[in-house]
Amino acid sequence: MDLFSLRAPLMILTAISCCSCSPLLPLKISGVEGKYATFPLTVPASFQPNAVKFSFVSSAGESIAVYDRVAEKVTVPPAYNGRVVYNQTTYEFQLGPLNPADAGQYSVVLVDAGFNLNQGQTTLEVLEPVADVTIFSSLPEAVEFNSTVILTCSAKGSFVSYKWQNGSAPVVVDGKHLVLNGSQLTVTEVLRTDLHGPIYCVAENQLESVMSAPFTLSVSYGPESIALNKVPDDVVLKEGSNLTLLCSAISSPAAELKWLFDGDELPQKGSRLVLTNLGKNQSGKYSCVAYNSKTKRFAVSQVATVSVVGSVNLYCAQNVYVVDKV
């Protein structure tokens, strides 16, 4: 005698009347394609199931057996062979590896030795796995203060939402400089430190969370804090002596450095201007100019004044200089 066919009309009645009062199953269960979904049954401690029937309810309302157990006799139809596991201790069904066709309604009916029923229904949602989480930048490189950088996170998968991480801390947006909109993080007037991160995007749904590769963007800045130094640091130098001028600036990429003498560009380039065997005609005003080819910005140093005097006139010249200054 088939216990289930006998009891079928009663079961349907129970199903209608008992949907919300005795939830044997949670209302909704989610699983990821290719993985297993767990159907946890909440069975009262006083209830000792003797028969278990787990079914898929097609969209047409037809009940298709997935797993059927009466006492020790288990029947699994070929379509579910090896795909369904029932744990009699924990009352848990495992179904998988899931494919999209597994999504839909499931019902479970438990019957005890006294033909008392306990049943439940649930909906299984099969999520596409989260994969290919990638950050795209609207710009390949950026200029500090000028560029607005839009980072877009892209990912495959169902119901994916995005989070951003700056190193190991979450990105904190302020709605102005940093704005978050769905999968996009917009950095307005980017600063040199903004995208050093590394920045990560985390794409997640209720079951999975996948992190992108680390992302950094080079932000050009400067030149700034330009400094000119002289060795020796004397204003008055003896004819025939040597002088080294050093120029530095904070810049990324490194600034191109040029030298000016009384306003004219010298042929020498670079951070160091070495003048040997000074002549009197090298008296004048020296300065350096830093240029960053990415930011297209310039910085000009202070002027270093040098007086080259004949050794005989050194004392005199020093006096002249002092008088000059006063």
Ligand SMILES: *[C@@H]1O[C@H](CO)[C@@H](O)[C@H](O)[C@H]1NC(C)=O
């Ligand atoms: C059922 O679950 C329990 C607890 O997790 C576990 O110890 C047991 O091995 C499981 N039984 C089967 C048949 O998987």
Ligand SMILES: *[C@@H]1O[C@H](CO)[C@@H](O)[C@H](O)[C@H]1NC(C)=O
């Ligand atoms: C957020 O993005 C959506 C779609 O790209 C766009 O329509 C909307 O205007 C954006 N909102 C803000 C505040 O930028």
Ligand SMILES: *[C@@H]1O[C@H](CO)[C@@H](O)[C@H](O)[C@H]1NC(C)=O
């Ligand atoms: C990341 O952290 C650094 C250091 O705190 C900060 O300067 C920068 O603006 C942050 N960037 C983003 C995108 O949150």
Ligand SMILES: *[C@@H]1O[C@H](CO)[C@@H](O)[C@H](O)[C@H]1NC(C)=O
């Ligand atoms: C100046 O530099 C040249 C070349 O480095 C060196 O030979 C010379 O001795 C230096 N002169 C003085 C006064 O230090």
Ligand SMILES: *[C@@H]1O[C@H](CO)[C@@H](O)[C@H](O)[C@H]1NC(C)=O
């Ligand atoms: C930066 O912005 C200024 C002002 O809008 C503009 O003149 C300049 O050309 C920009 N620099 C670069 C490198 O785009």
